[in-house]
Each structure stands twice: as structure tokens, then as C-alpha cells.
Amino acid sequence: MQDKNILIIGASSGIGHALAQQLQAQGAILFTAGRTQPEAIQSTHMTWDVTKTPAVDAFTQLPDTLHGLVYCPGTINLKPFQRLTLDDYQRDFDINVLGAISAIHASYAAIKKSKSASVILFSTVAAKLGMGMHSSVSVAKSAVEGLAKSLAAELAPFNVRVNAIAPSLTDTPMAGLLLGDDTKREAANKRHPLNRYGSPQDIASMAAYLLSDQASWITGQIIGIDGGMGSLK
Structure with a gap:
């Protein structure tokens, strides 16, 4: 990753921050975007609230060439179907x-120019499995x-790779209510065949691999990093 230009949207916490730490240690040149500048990360930061501003208006400091884009923002909105509103x-x-889509649009020219870029999006194991109270996030x-x-x-045709990572429950701030005490954490461990829920580093390590030249023949994949939950009974 030495001297590669990588844009991480959502690097201030969770998986995005863990990935920024790994890439920084590997010598990448980091560009970050989000509401908060990530701590202990050397990056060119662009303030962006995904719900308020088109990325093209915020991404004013992108380099001419981007070798990687990682879009980390997500939601956990778990309710019974009848309690979920259209909003x-x-x-x-x-x-x-x-x-x-907004982030990729704003970065499109720089991504294509690299002729070897990697774009990483994030799904969830719940898009593969039928899981109650997950209808909104699964959609x-x-x-x-x-x-x-x-x-x-x-x-x-431009040698740009696009993949999605589909984690199961991971210990991030967004999952705080699901892992709020020892009882919940133990129950979460037991739901996974490998008997533990995920760490940000587990997911970030796969993202770092997909950004690297070692993954140069991987594209169009949905990769489950889920402790076996998506495939094993």
C-alpha cells in the first residue's frame, strides 16, 4: 500500500478507523471524509455529512488519481416490520x-484514472439470511x-475492482445497544459458529486485502466475514 492514495469515508470510528490505522502503518496516503476528522490518523480530511450535502461539493481535496475508495457509513435500525415507517x-x-453512489460519483474520474483501483462497499449478513427485525437494513x-x-x-474494462464485505455483528459504536452488557455479548458470541462476534480489525483486515495488489483478480464479490453465520448451521 506504500504511497497509494486511498479515500475512506467514515474513518472516525469502528471499521473505518481500524482500516485507516492499518493502511497508515502500511504507508498509504490517506484521504478521509465524514462529519469528524479521525483521531491519530494523518489524512487530508474533507468534512461531509452524507445526509445533507452531495459528495461532489465536499470532496474538494481529492488527488487526481485514487487507488482505493472505501465507503463505511451504515445503519442499524432493528424493529418489527409494523413499527418501521417509510421514513x-x-x-x-x-x-x-x-x-x-454520491461518493463514487464524486471520485469517479480519479478512480478510473488509476487503472487499478479497488472500491469497497459494506453489506451485512442479514442481506443473505432471513433475520427478523432487519427488513429495513436488509433492503x-x-x-x-x-x-x-x-x-x-x-x-x-478499466481494471477497477468493486467488492462488498458482508459482516455479521461487529463491536463498533453503532452496535453498542446490541453489545451493551455481558449477557448480550455472551449471547452474541453463541450465535456465531466460531463462538465470538466480530472486531473492527477482523473486517478492516479483509478491506485492506481487497485494496492491495494481492487481490488484483477479485471483483464483483460479496464476501462474508461473519464468523461462519452466513454459511454454517
Whole structure:
């Protein structure tokens, strides 16, 4: 990753921050975008609220060439179907799908110019499995998976790879209510075949790999990093 220009949207916490730390240690040149500048990360930061401003208006400090783009923002909005409103579905779609589209639009020319870029989006294991109270996030993340595959096909002639990572429950600030005490954490561990929920580093390590030249023949994939939950009983 030495001297590669990588844009991470949502690097201030969770998976995005863990990835920024890994890439910084590997010598990448980082550009970050989000509401808050990430701590202990050396980056060119662009303030952006995905729900308020088109990325093209915020991404004013991008380099001419980008070797990687990672879109990390997501939502966890778990309610029974009858309690989810149309506004809930719209918000999840805006953040997970339209935000990613906005970011890719704003970075499109710089990504294509590299002729070897990697774009990484994030889905969820709940887009593959039927999981109660996940209908809104599953709808949004299923759209992310469709976006990743379609873009992978469209950008393959330019040697630009597009993949999505589909984690299970991961110990990030967004998952705080689901891992709020020892009882909840133990129950979360037991739901996974490998008997533990995920760490930000687990997911970030796969993202770092997909950004690297070692993954130069991987595109159009939805990769489950989920402790076995998506495939094992």
C-alpha cells in the first residue's frame, strides 16, 4: 500500500478507523471524509455529512488519481416490520445506498484514472439470511450488493475492482445497544459458529486485502466475514 492514495469515508470510528490505522502503518496516503476528522490518523480530511450535502461539493481535496475508495457509513435500525415507517426505510437507503453512489460519483474520474483501483462497499449478513427485525437494513444492504456487482461489471474494462464485505455483528459504536452488557455479548458470541462476534480489525483486515495488489483478480464479490453465520448451521 506504500504511497497509494486511498479515500475512506467514515474513518472516525469502528471499521473505518481500524482500516485507516492499518493502511497508515502500511504507508498509504490517506484521504478521509465524514462529519469528524479521525483521531491519530494523518489524512487530508474533507468534512461531509452524507445526509445533507452531495459528495461532489465536499470532496474538494481529492488527488487526481485514487487507488482505493472505501465507503463505511451504515445503519442499524432493528424493529418489527409494523413499527418501521417509510421514513425509516428512506433514511437507511439514503445513508447506505445513495451515500455510496454520491461518493463514487464524486471520485469517479480519479478512480478510473488509476487503472487499478479497488472500491469497497459494506453489506451485512442479514442481506443473505432471513433475520427478523432487519427488513429495513436488509433492503438497503441488498441494494448495496446489487450496486457492487453492477459497478464491478461496468468498471472491469478499466481494471477497477468493486467488492462488498458482508459482516455479521461487529463491536463498533453503532452496535453498542446490541453489545451493551455481558449477557448480550455472551449471547452474541453463541450465535456465531466460531463462538465470538466480530472486531473492527477482523473486517478492516479483509478491506485492506481487497485494496492491495494481492487481490488484483477479485471483483464483483460479496464476501462474508461473519464468523461462519452466513454459511454454517
